[in-house]
Amino acid sequence: MKGYCLVNSQSLRRHLHAYFETFNIEHLFIEVETIFETNFRKQLPDFIAIELEQHIVDPVKLNRLMKTLFSDPVDVIVLTSESSTSFDDIEKGFFKINIKTSEELSDGFKTYLSIKNLYMQEKLTKENDISALKRILFVDDSQLQQKQIKMIFKNTGYHIVFASNGVEALKMIEQTMPSLVITDIHMPEMDGYTLCKKIREKYRDSDLPIIVTTSTVEESTLQKTYQMGADDFIPKPITEDKLINKVNRYFDTKNRHEKILVVDDSLMIQNVLKLGIMRNGYHVLVASDGKEGLETAIREKPDVIISDIYMPIMDGYEMIAAIRNTPEIKHTPCIIMSSTDGKYNQKLAESLGVEKYFVKPFQLDYVLHQIEYYIVEKYKEYMMENKYMLSTINSLIKALEERDSGTKGHTERVTIFSGKIAEQLNLPKEEIEKIIMAAKLHDIGKIGIKDSILLKNEELTAAEYQIIKDHCKMGWGILAPIKSLDSILPMIYHHHERYDGHGYPDGLEGEAIPLGARIIAVADTFDAIISDRPYRKGRSVKIASEIIEENIHKQFCPVAAKAFLEVLKSLKEI
Structure with a gap:
């Protein structure tokens, strides 16, 4: 501050x-x-x-x-x-x-x-x-350009509204604040320069991002653009990749979910740090002593912990020692901030695995830089971990299908069908990608089932059927360590639930079942019906479609099932 x-x-x-x-x-x-x-x-x-x-x-x-x-x-x-x-x-x-x-x-x-x-x-x-609405105001007097933008953002999850000049844009902002403004420079009535200036004057307290599109990438043009309040620019002609990447970057920055825990018994220090850290888009948690800090860390699992040393009930050293002995948070980066400047204190902090020791007073910019560093490093570790873990999982899927020749290609087909259903429902691109990933991994739990049960040609006993049903829970156990898959785990876990509540593993009913799981359930059942099995021949697409339609509101979600039937009509061949 x-x-x-x-x-x-x-x-x-x-x-x-x-x-x-x-x-x-x-x-x-x-x-x-x-x-x-x-x-x-x-x-x-x-x-x-x-x-x-x-x-x-x-x-x-x-x-x-x-x-x-x-x-x-x-x-x-x-x-x-x-x-x-x-x-x-x-x-x-x-x-x-x-x-x-x-x-x-x-x-x-x-x-x-x-x-x-x-x-x-x-x-x-x-x-x-406002940012969560993903409402983008695109300002350009060219109807052709507006049509191009509409096509680019189709099925991306962003809601695009248009204005033909700055005057019209200001009226629209006054009615409903957008999440982002993208504006051309040369327009009638009010140009892009003036629009930027007017927005910054009228909405001083808002961090509304403004991106300018320009065909003249000259220093004087860009300098004037930034002087008038723009945050960024996109050169014309506008390409889909450049525009989507630029927009995604602004929304990713705006919707940060990283949590920083500040532990200090001084309310003043708490507020000084909280204000500075919040301004950089992080969610800030506070605690007034080591005991409260430890409880908060276990409950909230922050990305970085900043702590004083000398506090009542439990001091900073005791808290960090306890954190290092708590498996789920033991690797959380910890920063010490203290008015005590001594080799003993710094060595003690070092022995506890404290990443950085700041002596008060210190510049908040240095602390923020350190936080950013830890967040980036953590992201890199996750990406590396996921790369190797997903590679292993893909090998497991291949091995699973090699075990059971009767289901070869099943995962790939269910993945394609699930993606088509999600697209038919006009879901956001990000959600479609999650559903595709969940479909790809939906049967991963079967890797833990014995061949004598998984490949059995006769009718399963009640005990054996229960083991088969447990593949949903096994899948959760295999994938849970991969943090980036957290959002798709419920889709995998619940893909055998029924819309009427008679499914497994939890007997969820209706819309209590995640939409992704309801979509995968339709695709999974359809492929099972049309595929050959050792104990029966696969049925026709027509019969499979009729079975799906007959079981809407019973086994299947009406939204997902009807969308799939529409997909089947549009496909020339399965």
């Missing part, structure tokens, strides 16, 4: 300096003239504090100036001993702190940070809700 101070009183300067140092708040005492220097405008502060009694500058004018200088809001903290002064509306960029006593000064900053964090949390929640 960073602040500038317009304070003339030497005693107040000393109080503020001591206070900010204690709670790791970056600060600089400046003169009024400094505000108008070019370098000042490049350093975005969180707040600028002004001593009211010294009449250095009028707070209202200063607030206006901050809004002019910075695209993001900068709070004006009014330091005053006048209780009647009414600068206390954080949403308008003001906050009053009484400086009659050091206690009031301390309490004032604590309250400011608490309110600021709450305001930021609400703002981020609102932005995440």
Whole structure:
């Protein structure tokens, strides 16, 4: 957290300096003239504090100036001993702190940070809700370009709306805030430059991303684009790969799910760190002592833990030692932040597997850089793990089908059918990919079933049938260690549930069954009906279709089954 101070009183300067140092708040005492220097405008502060009694500058004018200088809001903290002064509306960029006593000064900053964090949390929640809608406003006066964009985004999960110029776009933003704006530059009534500027002026508190499309990739054009408030550009002609990749990157960044746990008994330190980390898109958890931190870590499984050392009930060292002895969180990166600077403390932290030891005061940027590093490294490890694990699983699938020649090609066909059903339902591209992956792995649990049962030509006994049914649970056990497959495990686990509730393993009913599982159930049954088995010949596609149709609302989900019947009509050959 960073602040500038317009304070003339030497005693107040000393109080503020001591206070900010204690709670790791970056600060600089400046003169009024400094505000108008070019370098000042490049350093975005969180707040600028002004001593009211010294009449250095009028707070209202200063607030206006901050809004002019910075695209993001900068709070004006009014330091005053006048209780009647009414600068206390954080949403308008003001906050009053009484400086009659050091206690009031301390309490004032604590309250400011608490309110600021709450305001930021609400703002981020609102932005995440908007982002989750995946509503993209595309602004271009070319009807041909609009048609191209409509085709590019078909079945991607993004909702595209169009405007033909900047004036029309502003009206649409006012009615419903989009998740992203993509705009051309040259348009009638209001061009793209002006649109960017108007959006940034009117929606200062919003982090609405703006991407500009341009056929002129010259330095002067790009410089003007960024000056007017755009975040990025896409050169024309627009290609599908470039556009989708660019858009996906913005939504991936916006919807970060990484969790950072901050453990410190100082509410002030908690709020300072929380505010800074939240601004970088992370979800922040807080705990006030080591015991609470350990319980939170076990429950929430954060991606990174930042902890003080000396705290009540359980200190930071004890907490980290307990974390290292808890299997599910033992590898979580831990950062120590402490005012104690000594070789013993750092060596002790090192022996506990602490990745980084920061001595207070420290720059928050360094901490954020360290967090980002651990997140990236963790992602790389997951990708490497998944690469080898999925390679192994593909080998297991091949081995499974080699064991049972009667089901050879079954997995591939079920995967194709499931993907076609998902496409017929116009599901988002990401969801279709998950369903395809789940279909590919749906029978992986059968690898653990004995040949004498799996390949038996006669009717199975009740005990043997129960073992066959357990392949859903076995599949879950095989795939659970792969974290990136978490979202598809329920589809695999429940693909033998029935819509009427008479399926297995849990007897789920109706829409309580994951949609992906309902889709795979239709594709799986259809392929089983038309395929030859040692104990019977496969039936015709016509008979299989009739069986599917007869069992809608019984065995099969009506949505998935009807979509599959539509798919069959459109296929020339199976």
